[in-house]
Amino acid sequence: MHRRRRTALLLTAAIAAAPLLTACGNDAHPGAAAVVGGERITVSQLEDRVDEVRAAQRAAVPDEAQYQQAIARTGSLTRDTLQGMVLDRVLERAARDAGVTVTDRQVQQMRSGLEQQAGGGEALEAAWLQQYGIPPKRLDANLRLQLQAQKLAQQLGTDTSRPEFWQALSEASKELDVDLNPRYGDWDVEKSSRVDAKTPWVRDVTAVPAPQGL
Template sequence: MIRSHCLRRTPAAPARPGPRRVLPAVGVLLAAALLTACGGRPLQAGAAAVVGPDRITEAAVQARVAEFRAQAARLPSGQYQEQAGLVGATVSGMIFSEVVAQALAEHRLTVSDTEVAQARSDQAQAWGGEAGLEQMLLLKHAVPAREIDNFHREQIGLQKLAALGGRQIGTTDGNKTVHQLLAEAAAQLKVTVNPRYGSWDAQQAVLDSPSEDWLPQSGAAA
């Protein structure tokens, strides 16, 4: 799978392999006190999206973005550059996490804390320690430090979804399997999105006009 970058690493920084996740960058400014999106459900003021029974508030989105920017600001000068679409990408990522969780629940799959801890340890070792891991995930995937465990839980979950069809994530067949399962989960949740962050495509289970789809593409490589 692929994922858009919200910060650009300078050419001097070494390129290393890392986990990938899909996040789009979208944003259409539209304010309203009471909103109704493609799913037909009303969105109360202050909601960025409604995913099943859960409401993703604009305050939660703003807090996540603020956390990301505060951590990025502590990096050495010239090591990062924020690109357009960070807020929309954040909303989409929060929706994505809910959809992955739904897909796992539907198929009675779980990810243990032990699995998450092992994945984090392996990645930290590959990146020269926790500090290196935090910087890599921030720059490459816009993941703030407090979300690292959730990021790894999500990645392991995607691998388990692919394994349902005897596939591996990152292969054509594996991505196709995961895409189908996530689309089904998104349809079950009846995702509704505040139009300021984009419009919801119920058939494709994506936000319209993202720079990159947040679901794995059936023919995409990791």
């Protein structure tokens, strides 16, 4: 993933993971999609996060054809979601190491400003869901991460597009010893990003084909 793309996802909405598969291929951590800092992100937790997004999309787009189009546009949702769940923890570690904190008041101030720009709370929630796959219930948590990223960059005397910022995330990735289940790819420590693993024996059982005629 290009750095510009990763920065846009990080700051505009967060990032979110790999196709759901029949079994967990990491024998060292059975049932885990990833292990970050010794803590497991379970396959069940990952599936629940993906289900949250799909449920929000279903509620926002009641028309079946439009819903299928939304699914087709977010075919990499599981991969993006796992990337986001891991990167959230990496960013939190980097922010903590730098002494960066974010208050609830700052989150609400950011949300209020974004709501004014978007034309209201519902419009902001709809935009975050459509563009970044962030369901309404996760919006505040996502905004907290955006603020952490901004304040971390300021603390480092740089911005989120610069190598110094991503180096801090890389160091946090090393500290946390990120370990992805091979079925979901690998974690590139230097880029702080999930990458596809070359495992031709892995079979994706939940890939959603593009709707016919769309």
